Amino acid sequence: MSKKDIAKAAAIIKHGGLVAFPTETVYGIGADALNSRAVARIFKAKRRPYFDPLIVHIGNIESLKNLVEDIPKSAEQLIKKFWPGPLTIVFKKKSIIPDIVTAGFNTVAIRMPNHPMALELIRLSKCPIAAPSANPFGRLSPTQASHVKRYLYKEVDLILDGGKCQRGLESTIIDVSQNKVRILREGALPREEIEEYLGKKISKPVKFIGTTPGSLLKHYAPQTKLILLRKNEEFVKPQKGFGYLIFGKIEPHLMGCKDIESLSLKSDLVEAAANLFACLHRLDQAGLDVIYVKPIPNVGLGVAIMDRLTKSANTFK
Numbered sequence: 001m002s003k004k005d006i007a008k009a010a011a012i013i014k015h016g017g018l019v020a021f022p023t024e025t026v027y028g029i030g031a032d033a034l035n036s037r038a039v040a041r042i043f044k045a046k047r048r049p050y051f052d053p054l055i056v057h058i059g060n061i062e063s064l065k066n067l068v069e070d071i072p073k074s075a076e077q078l079i080k081k082f083w084p085g086p087l088t089i090v091f092k093k094k095s096i097i098p099d100i101v102t103a104g105f106n107t108v109a110i111r112m113p114n115h116p117m118a119l120e121l122i123r124l125s126k127c128p129i130a131a132p133s134a135n136p137f138g139r140l141s142p143t144q145a146s147h148v149k150r151y152l153y154k155e156v157d158l159i160l161d162g163g164k165c166q167r168g169l170e171s172t173i174i175d176v177s178q179n180k181v182r183i184l185r186e187g188a189l190p191r192e193e194i195e196e197y198l199g200k201k202i203s204k205p206v207k208f209i210g211t212t213p214g215s216l217l218k219h220y221a222p223q224t225k226l227i228l229l230r231k232n233e234e235f236v237k238p239q240k241g242f243g244y245l246i247f248g249k250i251e252p253h254l255m256g257c258k259d260i261e262s263l264s265l266k267s268d269l270v271e272a273a274a275n276l277f278a279c280l281h282r283l284d285q286a287g288l289d290v291i292y293v294k295p296i297p298n299v300g301l302g303v304a305i306m307d308r309l310t311k312s313a314n315t316f317k
């Protein structure tokens, strides 16, 4: 993809169109965040309920003050360290942000993505870009242009192909709009890193916030039934129609089974996060009856991976 493609994409955004674009986390489906009609098209394309607010993507830190009422000290610190990057921050919003973007909330979620194509797109569009992940509501997130193409080819005006997303998991969402710092969604930036940097613990996401679908109990699901085993529970013997998602080396009794994906043969959580959705997309396309998954270590990035797997599995309960 060339500079010309990005310029074309920016022209589409300026004219109220929809562009799918890569970020370091997952692909987004974007529109001019200040244009309500354009943003409404995102909800339609994704079949996303209007109660689910969108993340606004900015291309430089200076533009933040035009969009939010107040930048608390803690946010300033986080921005300095983690932007551009996989951290979304929820602020009190200014009225310039249309209500459709924030689902009527008086807060807005903002992030500066760390991807040259995304940053160039925002710069050339000359507006903040509202963008959820480029998947139909509730389905697996896209980490390659081909995933977006399969899902939303007809709905978007252009897909920018930036290859595989380096992180592979959605951004971590932090709320600073109330007096304390709160994590709303575990994601590509592990909580431990944020806590270490701030020098204090931050409160965990509550199990269910009715209005924040990233925290719905069912989400991020393949269409094939996914069963997440309990700790120490063994995989059932392979048979036709069974697929396996594993972390680490392939167990001897699964050798030779063709529908098996390892998130990371060397048990590396960073690699596992980057591969998670691509592995699930492949297994989901394999025409299986069921995908079995064992729990992975619930530390660091493993927390966000387990969150996505648990929600995928819940969809079939």
Ligand code: TXA
Pocket: 023, 025, 026, 027, 028, 029, 052, 053, 054, 055, 088, 090, 102, 105, 107, 108, 109, 111, 113, 131, 132, 133, 134, 169, 170, 171, 172, 173, 184, 211, 212, 213, 214, 215
């Ligand atoms: O990595 C990411 O964050 C990707 C890329 C494209 O940037 N975007 C993404 O967007 O994951 P989406 O729409 O799939 O998830 C955004 C989450 C939703 O769960 C939404 O409810 C929450 O952010 N959110 C947005 N605005 C919010 C707000 N004002 N308060 C609380 N939660 C909010």
Ligand code: MG
Pocket: 132, 133, 141
């Ligand atoms: Mg999403």
